[in-house]
Amino acid sequence: MNRLPTSEFRFYISRFIAIFLLLNCMFIAIFYYDLNSEMETRASNIQVQQKALLEGKKDYIEWVMSSVVKETALLADILTQRKIYQTAALPESEQKQWQLRQFANALKVISHRKEIYDQIRYLDIKGNEVIRINFNDGVPTIVPKEALQNKLHRYYFDEVLRLGCRKIYVSPLDLNIEHSQIEIPFKPMIRIATAVFDESGTKQGVVVINYLAHYLLDGLELFNLNSGTNYMLINSAGDFLYNRAKPELEFAFMFDASKSATIYSQFPTVAEQIKQTQKGQFETKNGIMTIESVGSLGRDNPYCFQEYHVSGNDSTRWKLVSFSSFDQQLNLYNALISHATLFVLGFGISAILAALITHYQLRKYRDDKQIHYLAHYDSLTNLLNRWAFRSKSEQLIRSYTKWQKPLCLIYIDLDDFKSINDRYGHATGDKALIHVAEMMTKTFGNNALLFRLGGDEFAVLLHNDKHLDQPEQLANKLIQMLQAPIEVAPQAYDQINISIGGIVEHSVHTHLDELMHQADMAMYQAKRAGKNCAVITRSEPQ
Numbered sequence: 001m002n003r004l005p006t007s008e009f010r011f012y013i014s015r016f017i018a019i020f021l022l023l024n025c026m027f028i029a030i031f032y033y034d035l036n037s038e039m040e041t042r043a044s045n046i047q048v049q050q051k052a053l054l055e056g057k058k059d060y061i062e063w064v065m066s067s068v069v070k071e072t073a074l075l076a077d078i079l080t081q082r083k084i085y086q087t088a089a090l091p092e093s094e095q096k097q098w099q100l101r102q103f104a105n106a107l108k109v110i111s112h113r114k115e116i117y118d119q120i121r122y123l124d125i126k127g128n129e130v131i132r133i134n135f136n137d138g139v140p141t142i143v144p145k146e147a148l149q150n151k152l153h154r155y156y157f158d159e160v161l162r163l164g165c166r167k168i169y170v171s172p173l174d175l176n177i178e179h180s181q182i183e184i185p186f187k188p189m190i191r192i193a194t195a196v197f198d199e200s201g202t203k204q205g206v207v208v209i210n211y212l213a214h215y216l217l218d219g220l221e222l223f224n225l226n227s228g229t230n231y232m233l234i235n236s237a238g239d240f241l242y243n244r245a246k247p248e249l250e251f252a253f254m255f256d257a258s259k260s261a262t263i264y265s266q267f268p269t270v271a272e273q274i275k276q277t278q279k280g281q282f283e284t285k286n287g288i289m290t291i292e293s294v295g296s297l298g299r300d301n302p303y304c305f306q307e308y309h310v311s312g313n314d315s316t317r318w319k320l321v322s323f324s325s326f327d328q329q330l331n332l333y334n335a336l337i338s339h340a341t342l343f344v345l346g347f348g349i350s351a352i353l354a355a356l357i358t359h360y361q362l363r364k365y366r367d368d369k370q371i372h373y374l375a376h377y378d379s380l381t382n383l384l385n386r387w388a389f390r391s392k393s394e395q396l397i398r399s400y401t402k403w404q405k406p407l408c409l410i411y412i413d414l415d416d417f418k419s420i421n422d423r424y425g426h427a428t429g430d431k432a433l434i435h436v437a438e439m440m441t442k443t444f445g446n447n448a449l450l451f452r453l454g455g456d457e458f459a460v461l462l463h464n465d466k467h468l469d470q471p472e473q474l475a476n477k478l479i480q481m482l483q484a485p486i487e488v489a490p491q492a493y494d495q496i497n498i499s500i501g502g503i504v505e506h507s508v509h510t511h512l513d514e515l516m517h518q519a520d521m522a523m524y525q526a527k528r529a530g531k532n533c534a535v536i537t538r539s540e541p542q
Contacts (some may be wrong), residue, residue, distance in 0.1 A: 007369075008362065008365070008366065011362065011365050012358055013363050015357075015358045015361050015362070016354050016358040019349060019353070019354040019357050019358060020354035023349070023350035023353055023354060023455055024346070024347065024350045025120065027346030027347075027349070027350060028346075031346075043288065043537055045331050046229075046288055046324045047281055047290070049225070050229065050281070050288065050290040050322045050324060051290060051292075053223055053224075053225065053231075053322065054291075054292035054320045054322055055292060057220055057223050057231075057292070057320050058292050058293075058294050059319055060220070060223065061216065061220075061294050061295075061318070061320075062294065062295070064215075064216050064219065065216075065295070065312045065316075065425055066188075068116075068190070068192055068209065068211050069168055069192055069310055069348070070209060071114075071172065071209070072168060072192040072193070072194055072209050073168060073194060074347075075107075075110070075120070075149070075172065075207050075209070076195075076205075076207045077105070078198055079122060079205075079207060080197065080275045082103070083121060083198075084103055084130070084131075084196065084205070085124070085196055085198060085204035085205050087099045087100060087103070087534045088100070088122075088124050088130045088205065089124075100130065100131060101142070103122070103131055104131045104133065104142045105142070107120045107122075107131060108133050108140045108141075108142055108465050110133075111133045111135055111140040112140045115135070115138065116211060116215050116382070116433065117133075117135060117209050117210060117211060117212065118130075118134070118176065118187065118189065118210040118211070118212045119132060119133065119134055119135070119208070119209070119210035120133040120208075120209055120210075121133070121207070121208045121209075121210075122196075122205055122206070122208075123151055123157065123205055123206045123208060124204070125203060125204055125205055125206075126152060127150050127151045127152025127153070127154075127157050128148065128149075128150050128151075128152075128287060129148035129149055129150070129151065130205070132147070132148055132368055135212070151208075153174040155171075156169060156171045156191045156193055156208065157193070157206060157208075159171075159193075159401075160193045160194065160195055160206050160208075161195070161203070161206075162436075163194070163195060163525050165195070165197055165201060165265045166194075167194065167195070167310075168191065168192065168193070168194045168310045169191075169192070169193045169194065169310075170191075170192055170193035170310055170315055170316050171190055171192070171193070171315055172190075172211050172235060172314075173188060173189070173190050173191075173235065173241050173315070173318075174188070174251060174254060175187060175188060175189065175251050176188075176189040176210070176252050182254060182351055186251065187212070188212070188214050188216070188217060188241075188251070189210050189212065189213055189214035190210075190211045190213045191208055191209070191210055191211070192208070192209045192211060193206055193207060193208040193209070193284045194206070194207055195207075217233070217241070217242050217509075220233065220242055224244060227465065228324065228325055228327075228421075229322050229323065229324040229325075230243070230244050230245035230246075230322065230323045230325075231244045231320070231322050231324070232244070232263065232317070232320070232321040232322070233294075233318055233320055233321075234262075234319050234321060234441060235314070235315075235317075235318055236314040236315075236318075237253065237262065237314075238262035238263045238264045238274070238275075239251070239252065239253040239261075239262055239263075240252065240261070240262070240263065241318065241417075242424060246266075249266075263321065267284070267323075267416075268283070269284065269285075270284050270289065274289070274291065274319075274321070277291045278291070278293045278319075279291060279292055279293055285442070286325060286326060286327070287323050287324050287325040287326050288323070288324045288326075289321065289322070289323050289324075290321070290322045290323075290324075291319055291320070291321050292319070292320040292321075293317070293318070293319055293320075294317075294318040294319065294320055295316040295317045295318050304530065308493055321484055324459065327468075330533075335442045342381070342409070346376065374541065375387065375388075376388040378452040380433060380434065380436065380452070381433055381434055381437035381452050383437050383440075383450045383451055383452045383458070384449065384450065384451045384452075385451065385452060385453075385454075386451070386452075386453045386454055388451065389449075389451040389453060389459055390512065392449055392519055393409075393449070393461055393462075393512050393515075394512050396449070396461060396463060397510065397512055397515070399513070400463060401507075401509070401510060405463070406468055406496075406504055406505060406506045407461065407462065407463055407468075407504075407505050407511050407515070408460075408461070408462035408463075408468055408471045408502055408503065408504045408505070408536075409459065409460075409461055409462075409502060409503055409505070409515040409516065409519045410459065410460040410461075410462065410471065410475065410500060410501070410502035410519060410536075411457070411458070411459055411500070411501045411502065411516075411519040411522070411523040412436070412440070412457070412458040412459065412460065412478075412498050412499075412500050412523075413456060413457055413458075413498065413499050413500075413523055414432070414433075414436065414456035414496060414497070414498055415416030415497035415498060415499055415527075415531040415532055416531075417432070417455075417456040417498065420432055420488065420494070420496075422433070423488075424488045424489050424492075424494075428488045428489065429460065431450070431486070431488070432486070432496055433456065435482075435486055435496065436496060436498070437452065437458070437482045439478060439482055440458065440460065440478065442481065443477050443478045443481065444460055444462070444467065444478075447463075447464040447466075447467065448460055448461065448462050448463070448464065448467060449461040449463075459496055459519075460502075462474075463468050468504065471502055471504060471536050472534060472536045474537060475502065475534035476534055478498070478500070479497075479498060479500065479532060479533065479534060482495065482496045482497070482498060483495055497531055497532035498532065498537075499523055499526040499527050499531050499532065499534075500523065500526055500533070500534035500535070501519050501520065501521065501523025501524065501526050501532065501534070501535050501536075502519055502522055502523075502534070502535070502536040503518035503519045503522060503536070503537050503538070503539065504536065504537070504538040504539065505518070505539050506538075506539050506540065507539055510539075518537065518539075521537075522535045522536065522537050523535070
């Protein structure tokens with residue numbers, strides 16, 4: 001297709017798009033029910049999939065935590081049977097230090113073999129560390145006596161002292177703190193502690209195991225699917241302990257600047273539902289959220305075993321949350337892939353039909369445009385013709401009289417135009433008419449209606465305030481511009497003279513015929529005044 005004029009290009013594009021979209025809507029309607037069914041199936045599959053995955057994660061967490069809790073109880077039983085509290089209470093001597101080293105070496109072996117405990121400690125009833133084994137990234141060491149610390153005022157020690165016999169405390173999952181500072185690199189930690197009692201049932205000390213919780217969190221990755229789903233683990237306050245998509249939010253509650261980075265702030269529209277839901281699923285406008293509670297819930301405490309009971313505090317209550325985004329899982333593009341052949345076929349047919357129909361409409365548009373042009377414009381000068389003069393002038397007069405605004409009608413007649421035709425021929429006469437039209441356009445611009453009434457007669461209808469203030473100046477400017485001679489024949493130049501008559505009408509009851517008569521009278525005054533001049537009259541404002 002040849003390069004189209006701007007108006008035709010806009011017409012073609014707008015019609016093509018409209019027809020193309022209409023046809024595509026018809027084809028899409030054919031696919032709708034099938035696609036809708038597939039989307040519902042996918043959503044159902046996501047729900048089933050996420051329920052199964054979170055149940056697996058829950059079983060994994062509870063299995064890991066139960067194992068750690070049982071091992072803590074086992075250590076407490078062993079230290080109780082070996083009466084470590086008696087050794088710790090002995091006066092300082094080489095015998096005491098030797099016995100404590102035997103205990104420490106045994107705990108060091110446990111640390112080396114298990115590889116999941118950052119620290120194993122025994123504290124006396126005053127909170128003093130008696131034995132402390134540091135894992136040291138796979139190289140367990142016994143902390144020397146002078147480096148041992150007092151933990152009397154740490155929250156977990158205080159919690160254990162409140163517990164009775166066979167009770168186990170599980171701390172919140174947080175980042176390890178050493179010497180009042182968060183340890184770098186970050187070390188997620190859970191402290192499991194239980195008291196050691198003597199034969200009379202008197203509390204003598206505390207066993208504390210610092211479990212390296214990154215093993216627990218890393219294990220959650222094994223259950224993840226690369227399917228656009230974000231998996232999260234939150235505590236009872238909604239803080240992130242694990243966030244697959246935004247790991248920077250993990251443990252943000254330990255930093256003052258990030259206390260608001262909870263799951264409730266990330267999903268504010270469903271915050272209350274998350275709080276109230278212990279197990280279940282619900283849809284948001286952006287995706288499907290699945291929730292599974294982990295740990296103690298009411299009377300159900302999965303970490304209790306035999307005669308041991310894990311305290312049912314908030315630290316053992318977590319929630320596993322998954323959020324499957326519709327953008328990633330259920331977008332229309334993915335659904336259409338399975339119908340690619342039919343969709344491409346429908347797309348192609350729509351494009352072809354739209355092009356054919358638009359091409360036909362473009363031809364009709366061109367024909368209508370040409371008919372309109374011939375009916376309203378003078379083909380020689382491209383000015384509006386006599387028929388358009390009457391229709392547009394009457395319309396403008398009605399509008400301006402309604403708002404009580406003045407108008408100016410100007411008649412232009414070429415002086416002695418017949419002599420130009422007789423001397424140089426009609427082609428030269430046409431050239432003169434075209435030249436006059438061009439000078440009119442330059443003089444009055446686009447804010448005036450310009451007409452060729454026929455022969456050598458022209459008209460101008462001024463309605464712009466700027467033009468109405470100076471119609472005489474504009475008329476004289478046109479006369480001056482036409483004084484420059486034009487080439488009427490090879491090596492022959494002549495100038496065009498015109499007579500101009502106009503009327504500035506202020507009456508609210510004027511009619512076109514009256515304006516034409518007044519302008520015609522003014523033009524003949526110009527003729528009688530010697531031609532090549534302008535006469536503009538004005539009616540009295542009412």
